[in-house]
Amino acid sequence: MEKCGADILVKCLETEGVDVVFGYPGGAVLAIYDALYDADIRHILVRHEQGAAHAADGYARATGRPGVCIATSGPGATNLVTGLATAYMDSVPVVAFTGQVATSWIGKDSFQEADITGITMPITKHNYLVKSTEDLPRVIKEAFYIATTGRPGPVLVDLPKDVSIGKCEFEYPSSVDLPGYKPTYEGHPKQVKELAKAITASSRPVLYVGGGVIWSGASDVLRELAELCDIPVTTTLTALGAFPTAHRLSLGMLGMHGTGYANLSVNECDLLIAVGARFDDRVIGDPRTFAPNAKVAHIDIDPAEIGKNVRYDIPIVGDARTVLESLIPQLSPMKRPEWLAQIAQWKKEWPLKYPRYADGIAPQYVIEQISDLTGGEAIVTTEVGQNQMWTAQFYKFKNARSFISSAGLGTMGFGFPAAIGAQIGRPDSLVIDIAGDGSFQMNIQELGTAVQYKLPVKVVILNNGYLGMVRQWQAMFHDKRYSSTALDYNPDFVAVAEAYGAKGIRVETEDEVRPSLERAFAEPGPVVVDVKVSREANVFPMVPPNMPISRMIRGDES
Amino acid sequence: MKRTLSVLVNNRSGVLARVASLFSRRGYNIESIAVGVTDDPEVSRMTIQVIADEATFEQITKQLHKLIDVIKISDITSDERVDRELALIRISADSSNRSDILQVVGIFRAKIVDVAEKSIIVEVTGDEGKIDAFVQLARPYGIIEIVRTGKVSMVRGSK
Known part of the structure; x- marks a missing residue:
């Protein structure tokens, strides 16, 4: 049967199992919105297209399924850019559809025209400008396939207005034909065997695991491997x-604001097993001195990550879960009392702790309370900066897909719309955005979305009246010259929340923290908890940029 | 070290832009790039010359592989192969020196493809070294303009 492009799009989305899209209408997507009007797909109207991209991203990270967003041409499309770059840096499967001016008007500087495929080329895994309605089913099939297989990532599909209006016979292809795209899932048996030998021979191994473990669903096999061979995990x-943070083999996070014991363990290990991680500069500091005594094994589905930043000895291209599953049968149980005793010593010397601040609530205390109240079972999103690092340090995580944060791009304003997406994907979970007063204001308009769809998302603002992380760097590296980092004109966040129809709770003393959080978590709708915290609390330990990660600054806090 | 890659890509609009954008954003230098369709109209071949050390070159090939439109990459740097580049060179020439230039053209088995009152256009084909040598010899007469295609390469033998 003949269908128009917009109906084909909706049909394809339904076939792909998409039940929700995040978007914002406009002239070039009128036909698509018309088709969505009576489709079996829930459309969530955000208040800014950036929110749509982040919400799709948060949905994907919380559920493991691809997140979908839609925006119109020109400014609608360019407003997605930060969200796509965020998803690209953290390898999140997002499929974005943008409207485009009609094909005959492309390249003529038409109203609301932007070359979005050109703009997003370096920040998407792949993108398409669809030039005829006949191509649409194949392109959509490929877009979802590319976004969700191999190393996941965002794919953008640009749809000129005449393509969404034009009609053709519709048939959804059952398979894709992409000769240039064949991800490798199975690790090379010889290299896997090599790794098994290295683990057996090692006396001080460390597992260094990244997002690839989450995306391949390898948490349980990772735990099996760690416990089988007594290997600490960072x-x-x-x-x-x-x-799990509380596991006896857990070292917590490593890197710039990692735990002292994670960084020291990596520094002293004789075998570093990287699994689905990409040796980011915030993790490794100075690449020449990273894990200086270790043989490096690197398991990654993306061959380009192996050797990109750090030397390697055992390269294994493959899916984290598949590779670990083939590795475990080649290993026998091992115990490493000496290595673990050394680590226990470092844990004693470098505990994560914080002082009582004279001028206000300790932000770290707020996170400890959230962690305790939720038993580590909530889905926690963060913004970017101190709020993010303190959450990483003080929240005791238990489950994969329970922490959602813009790591690679470091996008302020990510956490709140991501929380909205996560809440929609997992309606029965408690979703909390741990925010800063700066970041929250970057997408504060999404309060409208949360209220409209009655999403019980909780925002806990660690309000210090500063762009705290930048202020911390100014304190440490620029003689406390706080250039443009004081936020002296913050709005009354409680009043803002209430103006949108959400609930606002202000917290000014430490003994109000726990009861206020309890009250917020029990509320059926969105709540903003504005916690006035100490103004100049810092995140420690800290490795100054480009330094060996063993050279940590302990700070005045610990 | 100078290296040569022979890359098969989908013959679609924007593919050259994807390759160029990848090189520029990751800070790799393209020495030369030549693109043309193969016997399969859906597939083009790019011959790319880069200057890179071992580690960078490994990254370049791996990153190129990540482009969905890249089908196959061959490093033909150390293969026995035929390299060819074509250059069109406009040289200032009048009746006083035209015969001198013709001699050089003859030695290089180049061709005069256009003659005007005060200049001629010479077509030279060969590997990079030959074209560079011709340019050197032609320089004293006054080179007005050079257009070079970039290198195309093919591995020798039955491969």
């Missing part, structure tokens, strides 16, 4: 939750 920011 995670990157994106992998928090892949291994």
